Amino acid sequence: MENSVGIVSAQRATFDTPLTCSSGAVLPRYELVYETYGKLNGDKSNAILVCHALSGHHHVAGQYADDPKSTGWWDNMIGPGKPIDTEKFFVIGLNNLGGCHGSTGPSSIDPQTGKPYGASFPVVTVEDWVASQARLADMLGIEQFAAVVGGSLGGMQAMQWSLDFPERVRHVLAIATAPRLTTENIAFNDVARNAILTDPDFHGGNYYEHGVVPKRGLRLARMLGHITYLSDDAMADKFGRGLRSGKYNYGYDIEFEIESYLRYQGDKFAAYFDANTYLLMTKALDYFDPAHRHGDDLNKAFAAAQANFLVLSFTTDWRFSPERSRAIVKALLHNRLNVSYGEIASTHGHDSFLMPHAHYHALMRAYLERIAQEFSA
Amino acid sequence: MENSVGIVSAQRATFDTPLTCSSGAVLPRYELVYETYGKLNGDKSNAILVCHALSGHHHVAGQYADDPKSTGWWDNMIGPGKPIDTEKFFVIGLNNLGGCHGSTGPSSIDPQTGKPYGASFPVVTVEDWVASQARLADMLGIEQFAAVVGGSLGGMQAMQWSLDFPERVRHVLAIATAPRLTTENIAFNDVARNAILTDPDFHGGNYYEHGVVPKRGLRLARMLGHITYLSDDAMADKFGRGLRSGKYNYGYDIEFEIESYLRYQGDKFAAYFDANTYLLMTKALDYFDPAHRHGDDLNKAFAAAQANFLVLSFTTDWRFSPERSRAIVKALLHNRLNVSYGEIASTHGHDSFLMPHAHYHALMRAYLERIAQEFSA
Numbered sequence: 001m002e003n004s005v006g007i008v009s010a011q012r013a014t015f016d017t018p019l020t021c022s023s024g025a026v027l028p029r030y031e032l033v034y035e036t037y038g039k040l041n042g043d044k045s046n047a048i049l050v051c052h053a054l055s056g057h058h059h060v061a062g063q064y065a066d067d068p069k070s071t072g073w074w075d076n077m078i079g080p081g082k083p084i085d086t087e088k089f090f091v092i093g094l095n096n097l098g099g100c101h102g103s104t105g106p107s108s109i110d111p112q113t114g115k116p117y118g119a120s121f122p123v124v125t126v127e128d129w130v131a132s133q134a135r136l137a138d139m140l141g142i143e144q145f146a147a148v149v150g151g152s153l154g155g156m157q158a159m160q161w162s163l164d165f166p167e168r169v170r171h172v173l174a175i176a177t178a179p180r181l182t183t184e185n186i187a188f189n190d191v192a193r194n195a196i197l198t199d200p201d202f203h204g205g206n207y208y209e210h211g212v213v214p215k216r217g218l219r220l221a222r223m224l225g226h227i228t229y230l231s232d233d234a235m236a237d238k239f240g241r242g243l244r245s246g247k248y249n250y251g252y253d254i255e256f257e258i259e260s261y262l263r264y265q266g267d268k269f270a271a272y273f274d275a276n277t278y279l280l281m282t283k284a285l286d287y288f289d290p291a292h293r294h295g296d297d298l299n300k301a302f303a304a305a306q307a308n309f310l311v312l313s314f315t316t317d318w319r320f321s322p323e324r325s326r327a328i329v330k331a332l333l334h335n336r337l338n339v340s341y342g343e344i345a346s347t348h349g350h351d352s353f354l355m356p357h358a359h360y361h362a363l364m365r366a367y368l369e370r371i372a373q374e375f376s377a
Numbered sequence: 378m379e380n381s382v383g384i385v386s387a388q389r390a391t392f393d394t395p396l397t398c399s400s401g402a403v404l405p406r407y408e409l410v411y412e413t414y415g416k417l418n419g420d421k422s423n424a425i426l427v428c429h430a431l432s433g434h435h436h437v438a439g440q441y442a443d444d445p446k447s448t449g450w451w452d453n454m455i456g457p458g459k460p461i462d463t464e465k466f467f468v469i470g471l472n473n474l475g476g477c478h479g480s481t482g483p484s485s486i487d488p489q490t491g492k493p494y495g496a497s498f499p500v501v502t503v504e505d506w507v508a509s510q511a512r513l514a515d516m517l518g519i520e521q522f523a524a525v526v527g528g529s530l531g532g533m534q535a536m537q538w539s540l541d542f543p544e545r546v547r548h549v550l551a552i553a554t555a556p557r558l559t560t561e562n563i564a565f566n567d568v569a570r571n572a573i574l575t576d577p578d579f580h581g582g583n584y585y586e587h588g589v590v591p592k593r594g595l596r597l598a599r600m601l602g603h604i605t606y607l608s609d610d611a612m613a614d615k616f617g618r619g620l621r622s623g624k625y626n627y628g629y630d631i632e633f634e635i636e637s638y639l640r641y642q643g644d645k646f647a648a649y650f651d652a653n654t655y656l657l658m659t660k661a662l663d664y665f666d667p668a669h670r671h672g673d674d675l676n677k678a679f680a681a682a683q684a685n686f687l688v689l690s691f692t693t694d695w696r697f698s699p700e701r702s703r704a705i706v707k708a709l710l711h712n713r714l715n716v717s718y719g720e721i722a723s724t725h726g727h728d729s730f731l732m733p734h735a736h737y738h739a740l741m742r743a744y745l746e747r748i749a750q751e752f753s754a
Contacts, residue, residue, distance in 0.1 A: 021627075022625075022627070023625075023627035024627075025627070122627065123627040123628065180618065181618075182609060182612075182613060183609070183612040183613045183615075183616050183617060183618065183633075183635050184604060184607075184609045184612050184613075186618070186633050186635055186636070187600075187603075187604045187612065187635050187636075187639055188604060190600070190633070190635065190636045190639055190640075191597060191600045191601050191604065191639065193629060194596075194597060194600065194640070194643075195572065195597055197629055198593040198596070198597070199593075200577055216575045216576075219571075219575070220568060220571060220572055220575070220597065223564075223567070223568045223571065224568050224601065226564075227561060227564045227565060227568065230561075232559060232560070232561045235559075235560040235561050235564065236559060236560045236561075238560075239560050240560060241557065241558075241560065241563070241666065241669075248399075248400075248664055250399070250400035250401075250402070250499065250500040250660075251500065252570060252574055252656060252660070255663075256560075256563050256567070256663070258560050258563055258564050258567065259563070259564075259567045262564055262567055262568065263567075263571070266571075279629060283627075283629070286632075286633070287625055289618065292618075
């Protein structure tokens with residue numbers, strides 16, 4: 001495929017040094033699964049870390065040899081000649097701790113019990129992820145990232161890098177994100193979590209040993225999520241009030257096209273995603289709040305940062321609205337940091353950050369070309 | 378209590394003429410439970426019908442003798458000296474067909490089987506409700522209402538009155554409503570319905586005979602509903618990111634104040650509301666679309682109307698935004714109908730229509746005083 005990084009394969013890193021989580025829980029040992037694209041240059045100055053959002057993972061670009069349909073989730077952004085150009089950059093994608101795509105998470109076997117962690121897996125935070133990502137960087141010999149990049153929850157990790165490891169990241173690209181969730185954001189997450197927690201097949205998080213999966217709850221959580229990822233206009237344009245059979249059927253089976261879409265998305269997701277991981281990811285979102293320990297002053301929170309920033313938002317994103325990105329920009333400027341900000345006109349809501357939108361990709365490309373000049377000379 | 382209609386009691390009307398629903402289903406016999414406040418004048422020209430929204434019922438104002446806490450849901454609007462002044466008007470509230478507060482609905486006993494209707498109760502529409510309300514008016518000897526009033530789904534019924542019985546309603550007061558649901562509105566309803574439909578205790582709608590209630594699903598539906606009734610700002614003002622114990626607990630019990638509120642509301646609702654009624658009410662919302670049979674032309678839909686209209690919307694209502702009300706106003710004006718429109722600055726989102734907001738009540742009062750002059754002379 002043109003401009004593709006081509007066939008890729010995942011790698012696995014094992015960490016035997018215990019990780020103390022924000023909660024105080026200690027993971028004595030864990031594994032992270034990751035992929036890399038492009039080549040690390042001689043002075044290891046061209047590395048970009050891509051942090052994933054709620055349902056993402058390490059397979060960011062390319063395909064697996066045994067499955068031509070297995071295109072990475074951000075393949076439109078990453079590859080030779082693409083905005084994140086793998087001819088210039090060494091790109092790393094990983095599955096976060098607590099994930100369900102290969103890294104140690106609730107569905108992994110706890111070596112101390114020989115059974116899946118389930119409910120005993122700690123609730124991890126954005127800070128914990130960044131700490132675990134830093135260890136992966138250590139292992140790969142990367143002292144400083146050229147950039148840490150992420151959209152949504154991924155953008156929160158990118159920002160956290162600038163706070164916890166100010167000298168280890170030259171640029172932060174924070175896309176469609178927020179300095180913390182609003183009350184409404186938390187409310188939606190709570191409904192999604194309650195759908196899972198109250199599913200009779202959840203068994204307090206230890207459903208693995210019962211041979212069941214809380215699919216009903218996970219399906220509802222995903223359906224609800226999808227509403228918040230799309231814009232009202234995008235949904236109206238795509239589905240309108242279209243009826244599958246052209247008429248009302250006066251029953252509760254699928255009637256409107258939007259119902260068909262949501263139920264399909266819910267079923268698809270519930271078939272492969274782990275419910276405990278979903279719970280944990282939404283909690284990490286709720287907890288992210290760098291201003292909290294600074295008296296709710298975001299200016300003070302970013303006082304530690306040294307990186308340069310690209311902040312991007314999308315006009316129809318009502319989950320993480322442009323207003324939220326502007327709050328980030330304001331705090332960065334207060335600290336006299338270098339900030340570029342783009343507010344991109346897009347009809348696709350929060351999902352825009354995953355779309356091959358021309359203006360968006362042009363802004364990303366321009367910014368990344370500037371980064372590349374720092375080391376390519 | 379000052380300005381209260383005082384102690385009230387519900388009445389019951391039985392209709393033995395079969396009602397053919399929009400779906401084609403026939404209800405051979407049904408009962409409607411209702412309340413009245415004030416006195417019907419000599420020429421029966423001072424009657425106001427109040428139509429309820431999704432979770433409302435016939436107990437609109439006053440208290441029951443045996444329960445001083447049983448204040449009606451719109452008591453702040455209706456009473457002696459209140460905007461809907463019971464010194465001037467004869468006000469009727471009823472529980473809609475399909476409801477769960479006394480009128481015939483899915484939880485009622487089907488005389489043909491001796492068991493609750495359950496899944497066999499027909500999916501009724503706004504048109505069906507208006508038809509059944511007209512029969513109640515016949516029974517009470519009311520040929521023409523001075524006004525039909527409603528907020529949200531109640532506003533849809535008020536508008537439908539002007540289309541189906543143009544000569545039987547002098548004024549329509551349509552508050553916080555819409556000419557039809559948006560795709561996003563339907564999407565939220567579908568998630569709520571799926572929470573109920575996939576609850577193992579739902580039993581295809583026939584849970585009564587299993588001695589269980591799909592409480593989990595109903596609870597989730599209500600939690601989700603509450604998010605859409607409030608505005609982002611109102612939630613932020615009321616709950617913010619407040620934590621019940623002042624700190625993160627790294628678990629899935631209630632932590633944020635908003636979680637406490639939502640779960641409380643969900644539990645409370647699930648303890649008394651009927652799940653089949655919830656399904657049926659959301660479907661009536663989805664189906665309401667007077668423009669549909671007129672080639673999606675709302676102007677043509679309102680061509681039949683003769684009533685005068687008061688249309689009110691609230692600035693922070695994102696469920697039924699002011700834009701939706703303006704679409705109604707535009708179609709009414711196109712048909713040269715008398716329309717008053719008010720867009721009220723309120724922070725309370727969709728719920729504003731139930732609040733004792735001064736500007737809102739002043740507009741209602743002024744409009745209703747004008748109506749009263751039509752017959753008080």
